[in-house]
Amino acid sequence: MKNPTLHDVARLAGVSSATADRVLNRRGNVAEKSVRKIEEAVAQLGYVRNIAAANLSRKRGYHLAFVLPRRSHAFFGRMHEQLQKAALHLKSARVAIDVIEFEAFDAHALEVAVSGLSETGYDGVAFVGLGQRTALMPLVALRNSGVKVVSLVSDGPQDCRDHYIGIDNKKAGRTAARLVGMGHGGKAGRVIVTAGSLDARDHSDRIEGFTAVLEQDFPSIEITSVIETKDQPRQMRALLSERLRGDDGYTSIYNVGAGNEGLVDAVRMNGRDGLSICVVHELSACTRDALEDGTIDVAIDQRPEIELNRALALLQAIVDDLPPPPAPELIPAIYLRDNLPNEPL
Structure with missing residues (x-):
């Protein structure tokens, strides 16, 4: 059985394909009655919209920001390096990333780093939390403006982020x-x-x-x-x-x-x-x-490269209002002199 199409949704809902497209791609200006019919048709048919195709047709990309401590030690240096390695792939996937750095363990520096980000047009922001409420207001402002927010490594207050990525x-x-x-x-x-x-x-x-x-x-x-x-x-x-x-x-x-x-x-x-x-x-x-x-x-x-990759995938999904990609719990690796990886860091 073939997968349901946008045309199938529009026909079942009794609307034009253009109207169905406006609703499914959240472009607004559609009567609430039509919106309900289209949503019911989507549920009945099990329709899943092709996000990649929709973004490509609209020439839409993702503008993400990573608020990370400076390369003050090896862990965050590995995160910065992973972002650089992923740059070519991200560019081809229409993902643009800005890195905003702050001094580790400086709550005021974190607050300054995230202040004003709601006015820069970011789709999503990942930040390393300090567990304090100092930067709460600018982060809440980000979420209220529609920006998706993910905390990395060290969690922040739950009311200022959508998801946390890191080990327990x-x-x-x-x-x-x-x-x-x-x-x-x-x-x-x-x-x-x-x-x-x-x-x-x-x-x-x-x-x-x-x-x-x-x-x-x-x-x-x-x-x-x-x-x-x-x-x-x-x-x-x-x-x-x-x-x-x-x-x-x-x-x-x-x-x-x-x-x-x-x-x-x-x-x-x-x-x-x-x-x-x-x-x-x-x-x-x-x-x-x-x-x-x-x-x-x-x-x-803690395998920061995996955390970084998960954050990239998660942000792209939730920006498109999709559920988080399925992923097992992130478990740290325990290294002794006997099981060191062949590839040196």
């Missing part, structure tokens, strides 16, 4: 805690936790999950006060080295965020005596080398 950060923290617990082999210990910022929702969610598992299943492992580094390697190196030199009882390290170059330097300078396991987030050239030489033990990789 509480699960990621719970996974790290399980690895730390297993690394202690039933013995007591002290874990040093480092994070970019407790104000960033992804970091606070990971710490929440991490703490819950240790308290429930490994109560003999104590969590020391969290070191906040703004994900800056130099700050990480200085603060972690100070903690390592002043705490003879530490047995493990868990870095919730980035700044891993500083962590690796600190561990190499201070040695691994007494250290049962060191767990970090994100695979990079630095953490790959550190896995291979035994400086760290586990890298939990």
